[in-house]
Every structure is written in C-alpha cells, then in structure tokens.
Amino acid sequence: MKLLNTEIKNNVLRSMMRILDGKRKEIITANQKDLDLFDKTDRAMYDRLIVDDKKVDGMIAAIQEVLQQQDPVGKIKTEQSLENGLKIENKTAPFGTIMIIYESRPDVTIEAAVLAFKANNKILLKGGKEAVHSNIILEKCWHLALEENGLDTQWIQLLHMNREETQEFLRNPTEKLDLIVPRGGERLIAFVKEHAKCAVLVSGRGNNFLFVDKDADWAQSLEVILNAKTQKISACNALDKILVDVNIDNYSDKVKELNTILKDQGVSVVVDSKVAEVLSENNVVEDESIWYEEFLAMKCVVGAVDDLESAVQKINNYSGGHSATIMTKNKERAMEFMDQVDSAAVYLNASTRFTDGGQMGVGAELAISTDKLHHRGPLGLEQLVTNKYYVYGDGQVRKS
Structure with a gap:
C-alpha cells in the first residue's frame, strides 16, 4: 500500500469517530446478537465481548488519542555523513501488511486497526466467531471512513475464515504478510506460531506473579494484591500467583489474613504444600501445570518461598514473562528482584x-508484547513501524 500523508490518515480517523458515534445503536444491537449466542458461564470472555455505550465511547477516545499523536512514519532515527561523501539516514517505515488475530473483544477491531493504519500499514483482522456480528458492523464503519476520504477499503479488512481456513492462510497466504500479532490465550498464540510463515510478534499470556518480601509493608501488600487480582479478572495484567517469604514477621497469621481477605472477595485460593501447613482446608496444588496457568478468573495460587532468590527462580520458571511485582521496603532487594526477573514489566x-499502554504513557496499544526482538511491553503507535536506510550519493562506487 502506498505511503499516505498524515492529513489524509487523520481525516480518516476524524470520519471514523463521527461514524462510530452515529452508528452506536447499530453497533450495540449487533453486539447483542453475539451476546445472545455466547455461553455466559465463561465470565471473563463474556465481559470482553460486551459492547455498550461506554465501550463505544472508549473506541472513540482511543481514535482521538491516536489522532493527536505524531505520525510515526518517516522519522529520522540516526544520520551520518561518511568520508566518501555518502549521507546515510535511518528512518522509520511501515511494516506493510499486519495481520491481527484476536478473540472475543470487538473493541480490538477499532483500537488495533487505528494504530496499525496510522502507522501506514494495511490491516487484516481475524476476529473470533463469538464476535462476528459486532466485527462486521465495525468493519463497515471503517470502510465508510476510508471511502469518505477517497481510500480503498482494502486498507482494513475483516477476514471470514474458520480454524482450518485460517491455518491454511497462515501456511500459504494469498497475499504478502509482513507481521502477525496474535492477541489471546496460549492456545491461539501456539497455533499462530506453529503455522505462520512470517514474523510473529507475541502478545503473551499473563500469569503474573507478586512476591511479598520479608520486609514488605503488609497492609500495602494486601491492598495491591486485591487490586491486581480482583479489579479486572479478564485482563492479561491481572494477578494469578502470590509468593510469600516465610521469614516475614508473623508469617502464619499473615497468610491466614491474606486467605480470608481473598475469599471474602470471592477469590478461590489454591495453596502449595508449604502454605497448606497453615491453610489446611484449602485445595492444594496437585499438578505442576497450574503454576503455568493464566486463570482469567477469581482464582489464585498462594505459595511460600525461603528467600528472594527462590522467588525469582520460580517466577522465571513459570510466569508468562508479562508482569511481576515485589512488595518490599528494602530498596536493594527490590532492585535485585527487578533486575533478575525476566518479564516485560517489573514493579x-x-x-x-x-501494564497497559495508556497507564504507562504509551497511549493506545495494540497488545503487550512479551517478545524480546523488535519491542517488549506495550505496542503503541511508535512500535508499529520498522526501519529503512536512505543512502544519498553522487556517483560513489565501492573499490574494496
């Protein structure tokens, strides 16, 4: 796709904001069809699927935020002049075609596409079948915005494929793909990585850990734990595992208090064998696989560790590499934890x-990357470009 100037891209975004506002009733009605067909027992996925007035307002706000950001394309990263007279600039450039595969959340059809489009990429959207009615009306809105500004609707396309067709498309794409970003659970990510032939930027599972150090402020720790675990269970930055240093003062009483507070909030608390010595009535971890699991539910595991080193080792072994927190008043131990834990964000x-683009000052985000190549952490507008060298000469030839 050709390079568009900033004003044309911004005009599309302005049109899209107006169209979303004008069609909000149609969008919410289409979404209700999806909700009526969905199994409400999967509360986390159901919550992600809902589109109401507040959610439409959020879509519009996300576009407004991207509208106000600088165009990330064509920025000079480095420049130098060589002795032979060549002038070299390293500038940002679009990826080309980005395929975004995601589950449940219709707002991704807006928030991911707006970022990729302003970065001058063509976008292929593969939403889940559970959001098909919502995504179709949102794609229609995109196409109206593009057409209003004289652009081809192929800039943003919704792909209608089942699992087998998606698998074949990943293996043998009918057009050139430059980057695939899967947004969803571990099975989706594994599926894409197995079959894709181009670069895959992984938005990894959460399975986030919090370590309560022996020098932690206990009252503060409880407040942070409750927020991280219960504020939004369907988010990839929610807390799943809590490790408590056995050397903390009044360890047994504190573990009992933690258990009571979590259960009072409706959280199911599973414990390891060490914590079970104190909380004998709780379910005990029976299979190691639970330590790898992202719950997306009112459930957590509480485990005991002997020291910071043991906590770091356990987190690096089992976490999704997304986010990890240490609660402590000891700054030296805090820095050791933050340096040694292998996560995209450490707290x-x-x-x-x-761990969210808006909260971290990045702005609207496409995903939280747990990859280490290209970018790690929130994928905002500036991260949806690659680079390109511009070399300016005047007849220079290489002689050696």
Missing part, C-alpha cells in the same frame, strides 16, 4: 494492572 510496590 516495586505497585499493582500489575498498570
């Missing part, structure tokens, strides 16, 4: 729920 005395 001192704060909730993992802040």
